[in-house]
Amino acid sequence: MPISTPVTIDYTGLSDSIQLFSKISQIRTSFYDFSDTLLKDGHVYHGISEVEHNLILKDSAITLLFPVIAADNIIGFVICDATGVSQERAHLAKTYIESISNDTLGKLLHTHIKILNPLSAHSVSQMRKFALLFKPTLNRIDQQPATNRTHPLTIKKTSSIDDILAYVQSNIRNPISLESVSQNVFLSPSYLSRIFKRYLHVNFIDYVNYQRVAIACKYLMLTNNKVSVISRQVGCAQNSYFSKVFKRATGMSPLAYRRSHAAVQKVLTIPRDLTWNDQDTIFDISRRYFKQLDCDFSMQTTNGYPYVNQIGPLTDSGSRGWLYTVNCHQPTQPSSNIVSANNAVIQWIYTSRVS
Structure with missing residues (x-):
């Protein structure tokens, strides 16, 4: 074909x-x-x-x-x-x-x-004969949905993206650069950067930084580790650089973020991968992600808007409930109204002080 x-x-x-x-x-x-x-x-x-x-x-x-x-x-x-x-x-x-x-x-x-x-003239003639003999079959193949016909080069590229994502997630607590990743997945830095942006719609460096900040958010909310320790845990050797990246992403300093999220009891993180579609909502992505983990994920409707009231065993109990962040910011709209375009990470946060 x-x-x-x-x-x-x-x-x-x-x-x-x-x-x-x-x-x-x-x-x-x-x-x-x-x-x-x-x-x-x-x-x-x-x-x-x-x-x-x-x-x-x-x-x-x-x-x-x-x-x-x-x-x-x-x-x-x-x-x-x-x-x-x-x-x-x-x-x-x-x-x-x-x-x-x-x-x-x-x-x-x-x-x-x-x-x-x-090809010889005879080979071309035989190909034409084949096309005529199998024209009905070829027509049926050609009428299949385009989504069923994936170019093998595209498969190779998406496989490369999977390798990149796996490397980043495995090494996110270590220093990561475009050059170091490209060497480990056997791609040139410029090509890696280009296909990463094309398939994930996020710049490579932004993606890595958002993953680091998301992990740091979790540590700040759930541990008592010093900011300097957390900085090293997410692959940043310099505290000043870590604080700069963190504040750029969240709008707060690490200590201010910790104080404002003192009541958080559980954090679940969903990093972007190839299953995300730009038109998927945060709710769509989350439901699909937790379904793959065989984890309960349910919603209720209040004032015409759906909200998530259960993930796993933790449910909305009045004084406690789930909220979510996208790229480490908490949106003001329901998760069913926010699409994933240009976003790198989602976090669901269970807290006793729901805003």
Whole structure:
């Protein structure tokens, strides 16, 4: 089944390199991928109508189709006008195109690009025959919801995000930098930063800082540890830096936060992961999270607004109840009215003084 690379990729570098190759070699070369993107004559065309208008294939006997492989899947074809091209020149073209594809597209996708030998005219004919024979089946596949067709490169990227999140959560009590994480998950710092923002909608450094502050909030509420000790427990060697980050997130100094939350008895933390959707509400995310833990999570309605009255064994008892924070701030609206966009962490707090 065809699989496509995301249309958000910047193809400029590959397009320029292919155009230069065409001029030097006198082998007119184009690149097509299954996201309906065509690179031809220094231009990048997106969409089936633009591709159809600009892609003119000659007879298969004088057209070389080189399958393009990424993450063990065919993502498209390099198309060469083979008029007057010897086998030796065709092989050199394949080698050169593979090299420039890895220097451009491969680096963007963080994967190795492989160019296969060109398909023969007979192979192209057999592919056409296959498509005609299985057209009803292919139509049914194509009509499946788009959510069922996930590009393997996307799977690889989301797997990388999972690795990043796991590393951060495991090492949040130690010094963490973009460089240290990138080394441990085998990604470049710039690529890590880019895909992290794309998939989680939060800057990497902001995400790490909010996780640190959330843990610090919990320690301030539930322990008597000194601020200097808590600072080290969340990976901050300098108290001044910790206090600065903490105040920026919560609007309070660590000691002021401790005083205002002296009645807290339980804190439950939900760090952002790939299951969060920007349109999910805090209530949606929390209900899903606690359901996965097989933990009771129920709500009641007061004055037309739902509020959470039970998490686990702890229930609203009049003088005690649950409140929540998002990025270490307590919103004034119900959890069903706040969406998760750009947020990094949720905390549910059980206290005897509900505001």
